[in-house]
Amino acid sequence: MHQQLSLVGFVASGNKGLARLKMDCGRILSTFPMPPRFIAKQLSRPSGLFAPIISWLMNRHNAKLNAFALDQLRLTRADRVLEIGFGGGLNLPFLIERAAFTAGLDRSPEIVKRANARFRDQIRAGRAEFREGHIEHIPFETGSFTRVCTVNTVYFWSSLDAGCAEIRRVLTPEGAAIIGFLPKTHMDKMKMPGDIFTSRTEDEVIAALRRNGFANAQITRPTPQTAWAVAVASA
Ligand SMILES: C[S@@+](CC[C@H](N)C(=O)[O-])C[C@H]1O[C@@H](n2cnc3c(N)ncnc32)[C@H](O)[C@@H]1O
Numbered sequence: 001m002h003q004q005l006s007l008v009g010f011v012a013s014g015n016k017g018l019a020r021l022k023m024d025c026g027r028i029l030s031t032f033p034m035p036p037r038f039i040a041k042q043l044s045r046p047s048g049l050f051a052p053i054i055s056w057l058m059n060r061h062n063a064k065l066n067a068f069a070l071d072q073l074r075l076t077r078a079d080r081v082l083e084i085g086f087g088g089g090l091n092l093p094f095l096i097e098r099a100a101f102t103a104g105l106d107r108s109p110e111i112v113k114r115a116n117a118r119f120r121d122q123i124r125a126g127r128a129e130f131r132e133g134h135i136e137h138i139p140f141e142t143g144s145f146t147r148v149c150t151v152n153t154v155y156f157w158s159s160l161d162a163g164c165a166e167i168r169r170v171l172t173p174e175g176a177a178i179i180g181f182l183p184k185t186h187m188d189k190m191k192m193p194g195d196i197f198t199s200r201t202e203d204e205v206i207a208a209l210r211r212n213g214f215a216n217a218q219i220t221r222p223t224p225q226t227a228w229a230v231a232v233a234s235a
Pocket of ligand 1: 043044045046058059062066085086087088090105106107108111133134135136150151152153156157158
């Protein structure tokens with residue numbers, strides 16, 4: 001905790017301070033065998049002064065999974081895509097560049113505020129929109145999107161069925177969804193607090209997609225040794 005408090009002091013000291021703060025956070029995270037509740041909470045909903053730091057860390061540590069997940073989307077210029085739980089916004093420039101329209105949904109007000117500022121021009125041009133809200137009640141009309149993606153969020157859903165049903169609802173009949181996550185066998189080793197993180201198996205995610213009307217639901221990963229997984233399914 002002493003380390004975390006001393007970090008906050010860097011925030012006010014400009015870009016150099018921010019860069020140093022980010023480096024120190026990386027060291028702190030790798031030092032703790034069990035991430036402190038504070039970090040787990042920030043991952044589940046970035047907030048306050050720490051939101052930019054946790055965003056930077058997520059973008060850095062989750063880059064490979066997100067890049068692979070984006071590949072599975074098979075985006076075309078005609079697509080309308082929704083990313084749920086976009087966090088640090090790593091995927092947003094790619095989505096905005098490749099799709100006709102990109103929407104983002106996140107339950108963290110700070111995260112949505114940051115995206116609104118960062119993509120002000122694209123929002124004005126009608127090519128992007130960011131809303132605060134929960135996957136369990138997606139604040140978009142039925143059939144609004146041809147693609148929905150969400151990465152590293154299933155641990156925080158109140159239930160897999162609630163999330164999958166809502167993703168299915170906002171997709172067009174020809175739409176597709178991808179869900180990237182670290183499955184239970186690996187997630188449990190990280191000893192995240194159980195009241196913040198709920199580990200999910202690959203079978204549980206696939207079964208929830210099927211129960212909620214998705215077809216061809218399957219797990220994919222770049223190599224059999226890769227720890228994380230991406231579930232792909234057609235609406
Ligand atoms: C661990 S971060 C992952 C961020 C990014 N997708 C990545 O892979 O780096 C989880 C993000 O999802 C958001 N989130 C968590 N649960 C959510 C829910 N039920 N509905 C909407 N957003 C949620 C959090 O606020 C946070 O920004």
